Amino acid sequence: MPLRQSAAGALLDVRLSPGAAANRIDGIFIDGEGRPRLKIRVTTVPEKGKANAALLKLLAKSLKCGKGRFEVVAGQLDRNKSILLQGDAAETELELTRWLRAIMKEKPEEGTG
Numbered sequence: 001m002p003l004r005q006s007a008a009g010a011l012l013d014v015r016l017s018p019g020a021a022a023n024r025i026d027g028i029f030i031d032g033e034g035r036p037r038l039k040i041r042v043t044t045v046p047e048k049g050k051a052n053a054a055l056l057k058l059l060a061k062s063l064k065c066g067k068g069r070f071e072v073v074a075g076q077l078d079r080n081k082s083i084l085l086q087g088d089a090a091e092t093e094l095e096l097t098r099w100l101r102a103i104m105k106e107k108p109e110e111g112t113g
Contacts, residue, residue, distance in 0.1 A: 005090075056070040
């Protein structure tokens with residue numbers, strides 16, 4: 001699972017592809033270093049934080065929570081990012097785990113990519 005607990009909530013490891021044809025969550029894949037990441041595509045270009053903002057908006061909509069709870073804490077200028085979902089660490093991790101399991105049912109895990 002591309003998920004880790006943090007003192008401030010839960011961290012979600014993401015691989016972002018900006019400039020895509022559609023905003024969508026493609027499921028979980030294993031990167032070249034063997035780490036699971038949630039693969040997400042956004043239509044916005046990677047310019048002045050626009051792609052990061054689109055990513056947070058898509059996550060908030062998919063999880064049905066306020067986008068103010070999300071923060072890019074690592075990888076602001078990189079495709080590989082760590083996103084913090086703020087809240088009680090145990091509750092937030094459980095919330096994200098349920099959501100990720102639902103995604104995994106829709107889309108099988110992929111290899112490197």
